[in-house]
Amino acid sequence: MKFSNTYSQLDSAFYQRIAPTKVAAPQLLLWNKNLAQSLLIDEQITNNHNLLAQYFSGNQIPDGAEPMALAYSGHQFGHFNPNLGDGRAHLLGEIIDNDNKRFDIQLKGSGPTQFSRQGDGRCAIGPAVREYIMSEAMFALGVPTSRCLSVVITGEPVYREQVMPGAVVTRVASSHIRVGTFQYFAAKGDLESLNTLTDYTINRHFSHIDINAEDKIEQFLVCAIDKQIELIIAWMRVGFIHGVMNTDNTAISGETIDFGPCAMMSHYHSGTVFSSIDKQGRYAFGNQPHIAQWNMARLAECLLLLVDSNQEKALEKIEPLIIAFNAKFETAYFTMLANKLGLNEVAKKDHQFINELLELMQKQQLDYTSTFAKLTDSLTDTDIQDTLKQQLGDWYANWLTMLASKNQSAQTAKTLMAKNNPLVIPRNHHVEAILAEYETSGQSTVIDDFLEVLRSPYEQLKRTSQFQDEPKDGDHQYRTFCGT
Structure with a gap:
């Protein structure tokens, strides 16, 4: 993986430099091979599932990556919170794809940061797989979207309404700059950082x-x-x-x-x-x-x-x-x-x-x-x-x-x-059924079969009728x- 990081060159007010928290027994569950190819990730890496599990669980930091949690604010259901930020995510860095476009590589569910607000910084397997399925479906439907590169099972429990297996999902996005990022500096009256952020965003997205x-x-x-x-x-x-x-x-x-x-x-x-x-x-x-x-x-x-x-x-x-x-x-x-x-x-x-x-x-x-x-x-x-x-x-x-x-x-x-x-x-009923079947069987083939159909939403494939x-x-x- 060839990282080419620019956000890390901004002032430290934009992020907290922090490494992901290591997990007990990472195992690769889902790997987006086509996305990996477009990101020019070396085949020697993509064929090594143990190494992928280490990299995309946060246990091992790839060469060139600079882990950080991003700062931002946000209106949540209309109510302003000046200090949100990545409470369970780590931006590893940026990669240039085969079309010379820049993408963030971010781990989600990779441990607590200064923005966690007493949260555990973790993610359960269900929401991780759900994001993978939904984002791939949206991409195939022609909707602008972030995508998922992988889902790694952590080998550790996550405590929510009930105890669930933990997971880390790797998100790929053009950037993670949000309206809330601008709000973060505006709320502080930090016009210098606000202007820096604006110029950075223009150069990155609207050159x-x-x-x-x-x-x-x-x-x-x-x-x-x-x-x-x-x-x-x-x-x-x-x-x-x-x-x-x-x-x-x-x-x-x-x-x-x-x-x-x-x-x-x-x-x-x-x-x-x-x-x-x-x-x-x-x-x-x-x-x-x-x-x-x-x-x-x-x-x-x-x-x-x-x-x-x-x-x-x-x-x-x-x-x-x-x-x-x-x-x-x-x-x-x-x-x-x-x-x-x-x-x-x-x-x-x-x-x-x-x-x-x-x-x-x-x-x-x-x-x-x-x-x-x-x-x-x-x-x-x-x-x-x-x-x-x-x-x-x-x-x-x-x-x-x-x-x-x-x-x-x-x-x-x-x-x-x-x-x-x-x-x-x-x-919705198919997504829930697939998640339930996976949680029962532990076999990722049910997810793969679903994704095969969702990745061709405008074609009548052999299995399409199963999900219509x-x-x-x-x-x-x-x-x-x-x-x-």
């Missing part, structure tokens, strides 16, 4: 921006906003509900991070919530765009003093950028839904027609993924057409008329829809937990 430009902050904020819109649109395209969109879980890179209480929507309803701790529905499926804008407003607050020492002048420049979020999102949202319906363009007058479908789906408790997959297949399957005519009534006939009016052939529309409507997603069934209760009783 087309000139850091000497007079309007660099405005340009940076626009880029960060656009990344969040792209992310939320991708989530909503596949029915993903993050469940804990706190500012410390909002990556500036626009990638999905922290898969704790996330879930996939079954029956369509904009108010769908699965997280057991989201009592008020703050992070419900349909609220995700509003929360993303709220999080971007918190980022903007941090940047005001870097824009102008006169707060009124700073607000005049920044506030319109936050307000513009709504119009940008609406355009992207209806374009996404139009593509799911085989329309390569959408006019303002078409928005109501698209909303009528969602209203029908919500009223009839239709499955989000299955309905769009059926619409796709119905263009060439008369049996499915008859089913949808019964479910959707006049709307279905009007949709076919709309396609024809836009001079789109059935095959052209189906090709576009097939790219945007997955055949299979990591349905809808939950019997529509997931009405399903609840997720942080698992940390």
Whole structure:
């Protein structure tokens, strides 16, 4: 592994240098071979499972790695905590992949740090495997996301509601810079570090921006906003509900991070919530765009003093950028839904027609993924057409008329829809069943079989049908937990 570390060159205020806590008997459970190849990790390492277990449990530090726990703050369910940070994670360092892109390599569940707040710094096997499954599924679905390189069993128990086997998961992300990272220095009034962080983030993620430009902050904020819109649109395209969109879980890179209480929507309803701790529905499926804008407003607050020492002048420049979020999102949202319906363009007058479908789906408790997959297949399957005519009534006939009016052939529309409507997603009941089966058998083959299907979500593989069934209760009783 060839580390090329830059975050470690920042001031010590950005992190705590600390090594992971060693574990008793590490064993490699899951290894992401394709990801390892893209990161140019030497095959001699990837073929040595004992060495991989040592490296990715934290027992042995790879040459060139510089372990540290990152500092950040965060709004958690709307309440600000100025001192969060990596309480159970260690950034080993950064690796350049075969496309010359820089990625963080981070261990999660690797022991306590100064940010642990009396926590044990560990992770149970269930949440570790869950993050591996979900992040790989999201990547294959075409959603911007962090990924998992490995899961290592520690050979030690973790004490939660019950005693569980411990694990360390290795996360790969474009960076771990969060809205909360900016909040950390803004809360301290440390403008020097805030400016350093801004320049570093621009150079790392938005290098087309000139850091000497007079309007660099405005340009940076626009880029960060656009990344969040792209992310939320991708989530909503596949029915993903993050469940804990706190500012410390909002990556500036626009990638999905922290898969704790996330879930996939079954029956369509904009108010769908699965997280057991989201009592008020703050992070419900349909609220995700509003929360993303709220999080971007918190980022903007941090940047005001870097824009102008006169707060009124700073607000005049920044506030319109936050307000513009709504119009940008609406355009992207209806374009996404139009593509799911085989329309390569959408006019303002078409928005109501698209909303009528969602209203029908919500009223009839239709499955989000299955309905769009059926619409796709119905263009060439008369049996499915008859089913949808019964479910959707006049709307279905009007949709076919709309396609024809836009001079789109059935095959052209189906090709576009097939790219945007997955055949299979990591349905909640299947994820839970796979985790339970693994915990019972201890055999990773059940995970591998599931992942084989999830990594080709737009193709009908031999095993795809095993994981397409809808939950019997529509997931009405399903609840997720942080698992940390």
